[in-house]
Amino acid sequence: MKTIKYVSLAFALLSLNVSCNDDFMERQPLDKISDGNYWKTTNDLKLYLNSLYDKNELLAREDGWGSIGPYGWDADNGSDTEVRYTYNTRMNGEKTIADDKDGWGTDDWAPLRSINYFLDHYKTVEEATSFDAVKQYVGEALFFRAGFYFEKLKRYGDLPWAETTVGMDSEVLQAARTPRNQIVENILGDLDKAISYLPGGAGGWTGRLTKETAMALQSRIALYEGTWEKYHAADDFRAATNKSQQFLEKAAAVSGQLIALSASTGYPALDNVGVENGYRDLFNQENYSTSKEVLFWRKYEAGAINSIWDRYSSNGAGRGATKNLIDSYLKADGTPVAAGYDDASLLKIVENRDPRLEQTIQINDKKHYRWDKANPIFYFTAPAFDGWDSEESCPTGYQIYKGHNFRYADARAAGQGLQALIYFRYAEVLLNYAEAKAELGTISQDDLDKSINKLRKRVGMPDLTTNVAKDPNFEFSSLKPIIQAVRRERKVELACEGFRVDDIFRWAAAGELIVGKIPVGAKKASWVGFKFSNYLPEATPDLSRQAKFDERVAALETDANGYIKIFKNTLNKGTEGFKFKVNRDYLLPIPTNQVTLNPNLKQNPGW
């Protein structure tokens, strides 16, 4: 009996393996990979870089509900040309210092880590193959690093510079910030390499970055820093050593190279030259794969990824252009409008004006659509003063047409727009070239002819000449007339594309354009008594808007000249205008915690 018991027990014990670190205790992940399994083929590099294309911090997406993609960014970020139905608080000096995150958090720096991690690891693939096999991907990574740093530069000025993966004991974590122009030199250096590594875009659209895109970014950044250092030379935001000249020359050089490339190969080039509504139709397309002008863009795909801004753009999206923008357009003969020109109606405004105006804002001329596939066709009749909520109204009377894809009536409700998002178009490079040359003081008629005048020719405007006259009624009348003219061209050509706040800041122009300004829209009188029934038979769907429209128009407030005071009494009681602090608000504050964690960062001026 006992024997059986003990034998059983012995068996039981033996059957249990009681050693410690055997296979049973060694468990490896079953669904994860690490560096050891990766970095073997060029496809590995490609897949890794795919993740960077998907990062909103590197390539911004359309902004979701209530937005109209890049065509609302000038309003959202603050400018003098486009506004939302509430005023921009940063422009009014209301920004406060956050305790943490707010653009300088772990997630905000994560893309840099991703990029640097790639640059630290791609070499194993290069060793296995060749530099030629990997250079495109290295170029993409360098492009992304440049783009990343440029966005941070615009917000914060001086920055910590890291070109390898930051570790927990990296000195840069506790270091002082690198001066901004050193940062820009580093960025431009990255882009020089990217330009030489990346393939050209003439070979067809791939969805990946191209050499021309890198050149466009380089011209943008060099011009940004060149003008920033020039116009902030005497204020608190100046660079330690002013390298304005050097950066402007770089901007002129790289944009000049692209222009030369265009001349010699035909890519890039402006689209829709001489085509009716050609300017308008640059911005409302689903697919730019055959475009020679759009260098880099984001595609959407039915059933997979949608943009939704056409849902809002037909009804104003709570945004609108200001009178300031409208006044900036030249007459069709190339001369400025006189003060007090006839702006009694939309039709009057576009009469005899730069054609880009009527292709940028909605005009009730029976040619501007809200939807062209609805039955009956929805022509634009009047701005959405009567919108039923703030996101479906136009507060200024100048409703944005640029970027509105009027072909999607059916998809609108489900938010399934496919409107593509443009990041870089060649026209900007032409403007960068002209501006850099003008700022350098070396601009020639030939320079104008191969840049701005190409844009003017596209829309049938007369050429700009170097001996352009000063316009005393237009902004920047204290600058050289050619600089004034170049800036006007930029304001007009790139209107509502999200460039304006960057331009104002780099020109140190907030004092002239923002401070004390009370934005106004259209003439109120032009909409008092407006009758939808008189307008067009095709407007029947709009007939029932009348009551609400009248009620809302009646409630509009005006300034002394009868223009709609968009923010009524809400912006500093309606009397004082924007209180942007020119000794503080050009740069954003660094969050408190980050300055505490690394006191060497030092807070930005004025904060």
Next chain:
Amino acid sequence: MKPIFNTSAYGFQYLYQKKRFSLGVVLFLLANGVQANDLRAGIPERFVSKGIPTEETNLTTLQRELSGRVVDQQGQPIAGVTIKIKGGTATTSTDKDGRFRITSGTNAILNISAVGYKAQEISAPVSGELQVRLESNVNDLEEVIVVGYGTQKKTNLTGAVASIGGERLENRSVPTITQALQGTVANLNISTPNGAPGTKQEINVRGYTGIAIDADGNKVNRSAGPLVVIDGVQGGDLSSINMNDVENVSVIKDAAAAAIYGSSAPYGVIIITTKKGKAGKPVITYNNNFGFAQPINLPTMVNSLDFANAFNEVGANSNYTAKLFDDEVIKRIKDYQAGIIKDETMKNPSADSWLGWNAANANNDWFDIYFKKASFSQQHNVGVSGGGENSNYYVGMGYNQQDGLFNYANDQYKRYNVRANISSNITSWLTFNFRSAVSRAQTDNPAIYSGISGGNSYSYDYFHQIGRTYPTVPMKNPDGNWSEGSGIGIFTDGGRAKATTDNAILTGEFLAHLAPGWDFTANYTYDGTYIDNSNHRKTFYIVKPSGAKDPRGGTSPNYFERNTYKNQHYTINAFTSYEKTLGGHYFKVLGGFTQELYDNLRLRGSNDNLYSDEVPSLGLSYGVNRNAADEASQLAIRGAFGRINYNYKEKYLLELNGRYDGTSRFLKNERFKFYPGISAGWVLSKEEFWQPLSNAIDQFKIRGSYASLGDQAFTDNRYPFYPNLATTLPTDTRWIFNGGRGSSVGSPGLVNYGLSWVTTNTLGFGVDAALLKNKLNFSFDWYKRNGKNYAMESQGLPALLGVRPPLVNDGETETKGIELTVGWKDKINEFSYGANLVFSDYTGKVLKITNPKGLIDRQWYNGMTLGEIWGYETVGLFKDQAEIDATDQSFIHGGTWNIGDVHYKDLNGDGKINIGENTITDPGDRKIIGNNTPRYSFGLNMNAAYKGFDLTVFLQGVGKRDIMFDANSNYFWGFTDGEWQSSYFTVHTDRWTAENPNGYYPRAYFNSDRNRKAQSGYLQNAAYLRVKNLQLGYTLPKEILDRIKFKRARLFFNVENLATITSLTKIVDPEIVNGSAKVYPLQRNWAFGLNVTF
């Protein structure tokens, strides 16, 4: 230990000599552990060889054979009751029918005792059969308590261990055992995250179990629950167990006692013992209850006119240029309320759509609309137990159904349970047990739409949607269809999210009695959980005024997703124990081995564009977003454990526990660690010097313990040492290349190869006492738990690092607490009554953390009291411009400050309100304004019985707790981030306006949180007292039962959450309050039911 072996030998000897070898003798022998084999073989050798005892026995005095029967209070026979002649040696025990025979002398006193019952002493009657009714006595110190890998007499316990009998859980109309356990054990802290059907409760023993940082980089309390051991197998799930199957629950709070489970139980153990079969005629019990639940503590919306006016006013405060509700809409709202117009909205004049939100004129309280007045629940449980000579069985079956509260949404939870426990004696020394439990839980809820509905998780989204829907939003459009804004269509027609969770636990176990006092147990358990959940988003259409239909945003294309999980857990336990008493010295030694493997697998597939919404299936889809993925992980645990118990005459008690533990979660060099525990007790009441006190104080014991335990569960990651590259499926990316979307790979996070165990060291002292003849029981414990080598991220690294720092074992925390249990039990004639009070409290502190700058607010810092709330001090609301001009609050808000805004106090006197460096040394104008730790938790269970009636009242609550609602909680603040995310409930009408300058809430804004900073003026008091449960029962008298052939029948009426006293804002329940205040409400449940036994 059964010290009856020798005495039964004497008894046998006597009977053998008298040749009274009857059936009774056989039973007697059997009951005393003599095996049938021995009998068949003739006279057991071991008895004969001992010969007749030489000492003089009492056998020759006048004897009679006494027979009797022992039953419980319900008249059920009790098997295994020990009957002993006082002062003599004769002992016997009852059989399955509760019968016994014993030879006793005249005038002998019989000592009758059984586990779980009050012992009785009865004089042997001169003639006739003895009928004994034993009272159950769970508080009795003689009670045997289930501890890790064994049992322990309560009187010999050296640690803080509580025990709850199954009867405390009976008839509660709550679906899970965790809900029933709430408030029953001091410092067993059970909280319900929300009131949704099927919600799992959070369990915590003795408070703070550590600290962590969430995905957003903010500090969060880590809540680690106790180890759940069901029938000796660790790793159980309380939410799937049927509480009607539960015999007993032990809660091991003491670390030394838990040390036998080593790293698996750093924060206590809950040991569940399920019912076992009893030999005899099968007994069937049937319990049911039917309940009706009504939501409690829901906010109330204001009428649409007041709503519209308030939104206009706040819009104006917020610098909105246009009125949100213009005059025309206001007029329509008035007309609708006056009955002049009947439709809740009208057609949009400028588009083919119905007006909604601020253009519609309805008058709806969405809480009224969304929630049922009463929802139904029911439970049915059947238990069958019985057994024969060598085997016995218990089979329990349960059905549990809980309907949700949502109108239109039709949410439901169902659970089915079957448990079978079978025990069989294979040989005289070997027993085989087989235990199985199968459960199926099903939830069937509206489909999950991100940002719209929360599906079965009832997340924030769902309640956010309800709370932000304007009263003016129509429920139905004039055409009779649900309006888009009501959201109802998405619940009725948007598809379903279903989940079925099947769990099967199978245990095979051998118990061997190798020699007297020496036992060996080995078991193997398979615990498999299979989950199948699906989410089907159906395309449904909004009907436009023209009759045309638009797919509701987000519902097109339709979509189907299926997840299957196979989570398997294999457990081996093998242990052996030996006990021996030598001259008052009692020893017990236990040693064993345990091994566990968790093996999880998940398969996930999804696609859009289904051929038919009638047959949602992955195979029946043609979309381009076809997605297939799996997740697989394993975790291995292995350990050796041991325990030594020693006591001297049950007066001086000592216990040593230890476990050598390893986990695959750490790399080889860090993997194994040893965790010991020591505890000791001194039963003063057994000392000579206690005699003068013994009349008043029956038992008095002091105890102390110290233990060191490991914790490996601080991360969910089973491979925290592995720097994996993040991978993304093409369908989850948002960039389209010319070949379509591409999959992508990202950089790895930072890992620490040296990551190892967290160690918790716990010191505890306790006192147990029983007074007034055990009527009053008292127990008090004090403890201090130190978490050492706590795994935390460094908080001293700038964000430039670009990634979360790795976990490093360098944090240290301390939790201190007390717990008190007082029980009273008495009987006056037929009236019996009792009360049990539990009270507990704890606080936690951070002793060491990597936060070199002492950052506060989002961070942990050295010396921090856990749960503390930092905020400004509120002076009041600005009364005039002069007061505003005298302050500088521009750090908080850069624009204009107005009358009615919050005036914050300049605590540091620097003339500015700000956060300084946001550090502990320079916190600016903030200070600690409160603490959200629930303090002074208590539960009071009172019961009384008279004749057939019984009444139980259970009160439960928290004595002190502060809540600071989030700045963006529109439930609390009303007006928050914009007009679309704001609410206006009746509580919000008490706010500052020019007409109501003394309102509670400050001037409201849609676009500024200037007045909603954490601050003393808006701190809420979440203390509460709740009548958690009230139960009234009536047991039918025996006469009627006999007639209907029932053994027992009881009818009862039960109410959960009957009433609550609290000063917390009326928008949320104090028991489930969180920072957003958006939670599925708890319910008051009215139930009635029946218990029968036959």
